[in-house]
Amino acid sequence: MKTHTLHSGKPGINRLPAMPDFKKIWNPPWFQGRGKRKNFFEGWYMKHVSKGGGSVFSFIPGISLTRNDPHAFVQAIEGNSGQTWYFRYPTDAFRYAPESFDILIGNNRFSSSGISLDINSEGQQFSGRIAYSDLHSFPVSIRRPGIMGWYRYVPFMQCYHGVVSLDHNLAGSISVNGQEHNFNGGKGYVEKDWGSSMPKAWVWMQSNSFETENTSLMLSIARIPWMGSSFPGFLGFLLHEGKELYFATYTGAKVRKLEGSGNELAVSIEGKGFLLHIEGKKEKAIGQKGSLKAPALGQMDRVIHESVNATLFVTLTDKKGDLLFRGSGTHAGLELVGDVSILKP
Secondary structure, three states: OOOOOOOOOOHHHHHOOOOOOHHHHHHOOOOOOOOOOOEEEEEEEEEEEEOOOOOOEEEEEEEEEOOOOEEEEEEEOOOOOOEEEEEEOOOEEEEOOEEEEEEEEOEEEEEEOOOEEEEEEEEEEEEEEEEEOOOOEOOOOOOOOOOOOHHOOOOOOOOEEEEEEEEEEEOOOOOOEEEEEEEEEEEEEEEEEEEHHHHHOOOEEEEOOOOOOOOOOEEEEEEEOOOOEEEEEEEEEEEEEOOOEEEEEEHHOOEEEEEEOEEEEEEEEEEEEEEEEEEEEEEEOOOOEEEEEEEEEEEEEEEEEOOOOOOOEEEEEEEOOEEEEEEEEEEEEEEEEEOOHHHHO
16 A cells, blocks of 8 residues: 655655646545645544444544644544544554545554554554445546535635445444444445535434435535635435435525424425435434534534434425335434524525
8 A cells, every 4th residue: 555644744745746636626535635734624434333233433534734733533433322532643643545545544544445443542442443345436427526516626615525435334343442343234334524624503414224225315504605705505415226316505406494403403405306304313312412523724623512323214205295215214423513593594
């Protein structure tokens, strides 16, 4: 594996040959921060749900490049308890393959093939490997170079979003503080964010643990800064029976309803030829809200709360009201961050 190492604030990062921008644009899973020196973050959200849902772990490897506190990191959240961990590493412990999704942070490896963990820090121990297979990658075209559509071509966005794998199979196990977690036959999902800061407010939901195999849903609605102002924008997809339905601001779809309070969220989206309704509910008993760190001007000092044990109730109909899909997704990620009211249509 040929890798490059980041040395934040040192000349070494500028000696790397420049990568043509179009290569990065057309390959969102790759590391996008080559040549960045400050006020930049990048992180991959890698979710793992065991067969039967007894073990749910999400890992977020990433990099934060700031003047005051540059560092690499590995975050972890355990879905059934909401417990979180944040492991810091020097920036030169972050290595990346120049033209593939393959990241090394210390002795930990994260790639499109799976994850390998070797963490022993402050009394916390994570070890083991989970392999990925049958990845359903996000399709890329000139009109849509990733989930952001043509917005991906805009060079001044505050935050960029990418979907690496809508759904894939898992095999292997990890040990967390001496407890074994088996993921053979489980399901995985990978997405990512990069830029300078996360939005002021957003809602996000995701599940690929439905009653039917190869079914996955993600929706993100955020307040997007734009040329001195801002607007509520959204993007998402529904995968079912091998068919992909994409809906976003750039497709002409509209958010017709957005109501969120406490542990519940209801969203209705109207697109060309379809109506999509989603209700998300956080489990109060076992679905605790995990505290994760999020970036502001590249610095990981913002705290957000995420449930990884919510349930999403999804209904898709055509404009005549005929049912196209109905299902419930468990072990769902659900975030309501900031003032959700500013996201309403």
